[in-house]
Amino acid sequence: MSTMRIARVVAAKDLRIEWNSRVFVNQVLPFAGVTMVIFAFALDADSVLQRVAPGLVWLATMFSMLVLVQRAFAVETADGALDALRVAGVDPRAIYLGKAAALGVQLLVLEVVLLAAAVVLYGQTIPADGWVLLVTTLTSATCGLAAVGTLYGGLAAGFTGRETLLPLLTFPAVAPVLIGATRAVEAALGTAGAVVSDGWPWVGLLAVFAVAFGVGGALAFGPLIDE
């Protein structure tokens, strides 16, 4: 079995688990929605909300991502399945890529919902010429977040206190994604006079980040879960 084929099997398994348990729909999406509402209460002025909406979308994405990552590895450790995968000699690169792909799918859905929430709650609008940049930004940022989240989720899974360790490890690592994705979405939405062309360099940064962490994560994941 090739690495990519096993990665597809792992991704399908993770998405099936979420489909069966409904944790994403019943807990993560409501949590993300409540976060957006809380932001709206805290910044109770339309002009401020519209100015900071892109950043709030990505902050809410990252908070929710922590829940998703912890969940993704809780299902692996509850009955020793991650150990069993390792014992069975399943290619750790395939485990990493499969879990990252499943996390990426969920993150993408989450980001679309959060953007919709920003439109509804904050009065944000999406200009016609910003759609391509917006979709490219979401895609590249999602890949980066999924790569980092899966890598550190696997690392933290073997430790006690993993719930507090994960954000400590993850947030500094995803800071470039937060900055780059926020600037690129600001350009796509035309926030504070930004134009679409301002966003593409940030997309380049996001793509480099995703490739670097994707390749590094695939190589490092095996030794990490073997420890």
Add this chain to the structure above:
Amino acid sequence: MSVVDLDDAVAVLGRFPALAGATLRVEEGEIVLLRGPNGAGKTTLLRLCAGLLPLVRGTGTVLGLDLATHRESIRRTVGFLGHQNGLYLDLTVAENVRFWGSTVGASDAEMHAAMSRLDVAGRVADVAVSKLSAGQKRRAALACLIARRAQLWLLDEPHAGLDASARDELDDTLRQAAASGATMLVASHELDRAGSLATRTVDVVAGRVLEVPGAPGSGNQAGTGAEEGR
């Protein structure tokens, strides 16, 4: 060809030699009970045979693959079942078996046969693992081992955490598997139960393997057995 063939095998945990020159041979179809006190090296012996620990000294093969050079390949051909079952609690039994079978490219027929053999192919197949009894979970875990074509079963305290009826179920399951030719190494403190299943019993003492004359099953496989540890 022996399924397991260890000669003067040494394996270390940290710097401690948990196996200190173990010699053991297991033939196809045997069920070998490993008995011994805690810390004697039973689990280390199973983990060495599973390719999870490096062979520091001596020689060893599992299913014809060299423990010194082919540990990854060995992992793919053996099934190790410890205190946990390695199942996904939010998936059904069928989904778990399908997942583990898919990691080795098993066909639908193979996966269904694995579930049938462990008696989890009926209504139980569509029940989430989290809702199963401990004995049913153990059977589901063994079905996953079969689905992923494990040729050697390494069972570490398989009765742990099971009530009396679940232990009976497990014993029946292992007897059926043995009858159809499965080869097993079983580490257990449940000597009455595991001993009645075993075709041979060996003691693991201070990291070495000793033949047990007269122990349950010890006379059934004369000439194939464990060699004395040193």
